Amino acid sequence: MDRRRFITSVVAAAGVAGPFAGVACAAAQGGVKPVRGYGPLRPVRDLRDGKVRLHLPDGFKYRSFSVAGDKFTDGSIVPGRHDGMAAFAGPKGSAVLIRNHEVNGPVGAFGDKDRAYDPMAGGGTSTLRVTRYGEVINSAPSLNGTMMNCSGGPMVWRAWVSCEETVNGPDVADDFSGGDNSKLTEKHGYIFEVPVGRAATARPIRSAGRFPHESAAFDPSSGAIYLTEDNFAFPSGFYRYLPPKHPVLAGRLLDGGRLQMLAVKGAKRKDLSLGQRPGAAYATTWVDIDDPDPAFRGRPTNDEVVQAVGRQGREEGAAIFARLEGAVHHQGTIYFVSTQGGATATGDTAPDGFGDGRGQVWAYETWSGRLKLVYESPRSSVLDLPDNVTASKRGTLVLCEDGDGDNYLRGVTKAGEIFDFSRLEPISGDPGAEFAGSTFGPGGHTLYVNIQARQGMSIAIWGPWQRGPF
Template identity: 70%
Template sequence: MERRRFLSRTAVLAAGTALAAGPFQGVAAHLRPDGPRRPGRGYGPLRPVRDLRDGQVRLHLPEGFRYRSFNPAGSRLGDGTITPGRHDGMAAFRGPRGSVILVRNHEVNGPVGAFGDPAAAYDPMAGGGTCTLRVTPYGEVLDSRVSLNGTQMNCSGGPMPWGSWITCEETVNGPDVGNDFSGGDNSRLRRRHGYLFEVPAAGRGRPAPIRAAGRFAHEAAAYDARTGAVYLTEDNFGFPSGFYRYLPPKNPMAAGRLLDGGRLQMLAVRGRPNADLSQGQPEGAVYETTWVDIDDPDPAFTGTPSNNDAIQAVGMQGRAKGAALFSRLEGAIADRGVVYFVSTQGGAPVTQPVPSGFGDGRGQVWAYDTRSGRLRLVVESPGDVALDLPDNITHSPRGTLVLCEDGGGDNYLRGLTVAGELFDFARLEPVPEDDGAEFAGSTFAPGGGTLFVNVQTDAGLSFAIWGPWRDGPF
């Protein structure tokens, strides 16, 4: 079930604007649906591989790669807590004696009650949060525990170089807001949601939201060491999304953590108020950008507005000042001064049906240069045969991007090399009882010897994948 893989290479830049040389500089803005220009060799064809945990086939991988699944939903953590489902965003940190510390999100919605100790929860009625595991590079669990509970819809986030994971709530649920699509009763929640929380790799997260970083449908966070800013994506499913940056009152590397009380801003295209970048883009599109301030990043709602109104409250402030429109911004990662982020349903309309919501394409990958302030389109998908609704992303030690797909049918882990090659690395074996299963939370262990990734579903689990990395672009 291999799919065609191709990218054209071109140096054409919109309006004659040139970016500094760097990763993905030669990658065109469009994949071609009619035939390969430059096939991505990657690591070769995929084949079914048995899970070393129990012998079942869960992944299709290239020759020579092996994997072990671990910590499925319903199993017990080392502290006795039942592992929740909906495994999502994740980061890997160096652990003692060659081990790896994983901090992992659980995107649980609704007032279902906190997992773990309710006395330690931010909101004892909310069922999301994070688990921290210490594992070997081969997916053998050495220790595991709850590290943050009582949050909600913990979707993605980002690893921070001072040794923390920023976890993001993809919701604005709370007792002051009407019910969302899940049908849960928000009046049962005790606290407001829609914030960032920090979880140290070596300890428990503080149940204190970073309110100045906004209350909106947060997805991912990426840190820029030069400026100390944290770049944020918004996955506002039914409405336009924005690309944000949070400027903390003190550089987190000096403070040792991300402080509240900073300034939130939203990206705009210079000279083009409310530029709609969710639509199909010209090849090599590059935009000069600026930033607009969000005056009230943590709005206090009265009268219990609808969830649809509340979830747009922060973004509408930015768009009133000319901020750009995107479709469903999800994964983000920073690499050498560039923040790469994904627009899951961005791009020109395609023939294949797309999920309901804002955006009719099959996905875009954008690159924001934090030094020049230029925004560049790296890839726009022409259809699901080439790239199907990219979601979480990370990068390998060599700079190759890893894209987790969130489409219908087969779901892949795909690689996008700095030379402009797109290739399939892994395919998820269909889960008969859950056709919505998808890859999420890809992250390389320090040193790059193991790729960890999750399957997000009610019966979620995590994988450790290892093999002959030097034979290919990761």
């Protein structure tokens, strides 16, 4: 299908309701009980080395691969902090994975430093071709010299957009990590395009803003890129970037477009980080960000710079969210996660950072402009600080937790019901280990996911998907 016919077909489908169109969000007040899903979880040994890393339902198997500290097939070293990821169809039934590495600080670029955006920055992406059973065919760095590459999103023209969750740079005072920003050679806080099959150009899309980017979700009918902001200590916003030319027609994502921030009609600076009523829905509009890549005098604090873009939107009435993280496009709807949104449940303590809840899932209908609450966690034992999100072919969401205790992969069905699919076995000496980067491979045979840990790794999971909601 040529590009113009592709755009025509997706515009015709844009009015199809998303999979959660009928959900009245009974879960917002704890009214929906967890469903069986695929059944109880049990410890399962990793087919790579026999260790128990995951608890899964009966019939499911997995293999870990591409562990931090190992070598890529090109001989360079695999960095850590595996995070957001997408799977694309590869030759002979394989999958091509593009994977983020959320490395902070001026620690030096991995891979070929001559290709690095900033040779002092240690984040970026790697590209791997793997079988549907997690066997690596080839692997190599694909974007290096970026920083805190958290999540991003797959693009239909066979590319991944990687997002920097930071505003570090030589023009900004040091952040919470204690790294010396004066050692950096470039400004950070941008999005980068990484094409399938070749290395990235390492050119930032500056018009899409300089702020702590988290995820990117592409709407093929309009060509807009929807962006989330994970501003840990301050309010976050939901954005869209309107490129100067439809990316499918251009064959890539162009700089020079317009950045906007979502607002609720008739309610300036509506605080959506708070607990919501069942069935909450809002009519929305968009406000322009006049200066998406501001310049600064002197060397301002990191706190000042991290709010510079979002403050512009809120001054024009944009809505307030708590830590927006994962986002995914499915059937004309953008689903995105507010990690600390919602009301603090009885018995739960409020988490650190901005927002007191244990998580919300929102749905933005691109054709109507309506924003709806899909799910709000009633308590941490049901859903605890969701992060990355993806959707199955059936429209069930997969949520990666970044909670305080045991971390799970949870499913949210089209009826708004939640279930447990996998529990991460605690890692000795690494209580911060979490799931990240869930993505279904070609044909839906395999769910690929990352364990973000001190010794991060990727995992391929397969089994009787037809038995449950995925």
